[in-house]
Amino acid sequence: MKGMNGTSVPGPGSRVASIRKGRGLSQVALAQKAGVSVSLLSKVEVGDRVLTQGVAASLARAMGLTLAQMLGSAPEENLSALNHAIRRFDLPGDRPDLPDRLPREVDDLNRLRWDSELSKVLERLPRVLTEATNHAHAAGSPAAWTLVADIYGVVYWLAARHRWMHLAELATMKQRLAAERADPIAAIVAARDEAGTFLNSGDFAGGLAIVDRAVVAAESVLGGHERAFGLGILHLRGLTLAGRLKDKQTMNRHLAAAWRVADEFPSDIAVHGLHFGPENTATHVISTASDMEQHRTALSTADDLIRGGHSLPPTRVAPLYMNFGRSQLALGDQDAALESLEEAWASAPEMAAVHPTSLELVRVLTSLHKRSNPRLTRIAARAGITI
Structure with a gap:
């Protein structure tokens, strides 16, 4: 898909045509295998429609891929310290000097998670995980192992945000093992x-x-x-x-x-x-309404939630605005979709930089705008995209 200056704009949907052609499939053949219309597939490939995760999963199955492979993963950062901490799950180490501070450390880690500070979460995870695991082996209490399980929940969250599926699956395996003692x-x-x-x-x-x-x-x-x-x-x-x-x-x-x-x-x-609670349930209603192509329901629910005020953290607010933008774009309101994309980036820039819906909104809005748009160009630049 080409941007406003003719350059290629990356995004999950931009991968579809290259993967399809690499497998020697025509649009008609892939659409039939995936159970989607040829028109929809064509629009996704050229950048006129957002590739939703439901459609992406159907295309992935038809081509023998996982959804993560279809969407593409964020580049892996240095995970050696985190992998080392995970690997030593069953090897007790030195007890932490101040085990009573561990619950506060995990609370701080979760606050970073809720604020979508992905890089800071990754920076702190190895040490907190190591200390909590060593403490759980020493204490042997359900409360100590619950803390370890909670930290593996953070590892899963971080991996899922980047679509590092090998790490996400390893994290949930260790989380289940910790939960057996919690x-x-x-x-x-x-x-x-x-x-x-x-x-x-x-x-x-x-x-x-x-x-x-x-x-x-x-x-x-x-x-x-x-x-x-x-x-x-x-x-x-x-x-x-x-x-x-x-x-x-x-x-x-x-x-x-x-x-x-x-x-x-x-x-x-x-x-x-x-x-x-009620607010987080509403965000899931909005997301699922968008998945079901009930876009007016999604917009009215989102409008009620936003207008009424909420206490949602950035990790929920950013996807809320992404889904808001997805429905606005589906209904032909490009300007409103761009505003929602800006809100998502303002709420949680690190999440927006790796989230497939955010990247798809950038890709499709770039394709649909016939003239250079400074607001869209600024977002694309923050995402490392030249348009």
Whole structure:
């Protein structure tokens, strides 16, 4: 796809044609195998339509790829220290000097996560993970191992944001192992993240199976607000997976269940590195409505949430505006989509720089704008794109 000055603008959708041609497939043949229209495939390839993750997963399956391979991964940074910490999961080391400070360290790590400070999260993770793991081996308590499981949830989040799927899957494996020695809620959070690896790989049906199994476990082992929280995060994951599958019946089941437990919280709470409550449920409604091409529902829900005020962290605000922009673009409002893209970048620039929806909005808006647009050019420059 060519930009306003004729240069190629990267983005997940720009990979489709080159991968398709590399496999010797025509647009007609690929569209038939993937179950999408030739018109849609053509528009994605030339930059007139955003490549959604649902369509990308269908194209990936048709070409024998994972969703992450179809979308492309962010360049890997130096992960040697983090990999070393993960590798030594079963090898106890020196006890930390001040173990009582570890919960505060993990809280600080999660605040960086919620602020989408990806580079700072990566910088701190190896030391905090190492110290928490050594402490858990020494203490042997469920609380100590819950802390380790929570940190692996941060590792999963960081890897998923960059689409480093080998690291995401390794993180959830270690998270499950830590959860076996932790408080019961840790296993539920781990299942939610494991279902996320299925989501990120495009195996939406497999992810739903993980969610359904975990819902049964949560209903039997958790109680009170912890039960509502555990079920809530699972049903939101199920909602997203069903939306990507375009399974309306399953989507509505998870949506209704999520709202039921969200009603138990007057406002969103943040525990174990995750947010849940009415506001976060609304953001998932907006995302899934966009996936289901119910764009006016997405826009009206987003407008209500934004106009009414919210307490969402940047890690939720940026995707909210990306999905807002996706629906605006689908309805032909390029100017509003650009404004939403700017809001996403203002909220969480490091996330916007690697998020596939953000990159697709840049790609398609660049293709659709017939003249140079300074606002779009500034965003593209921040993303390392020359247009």
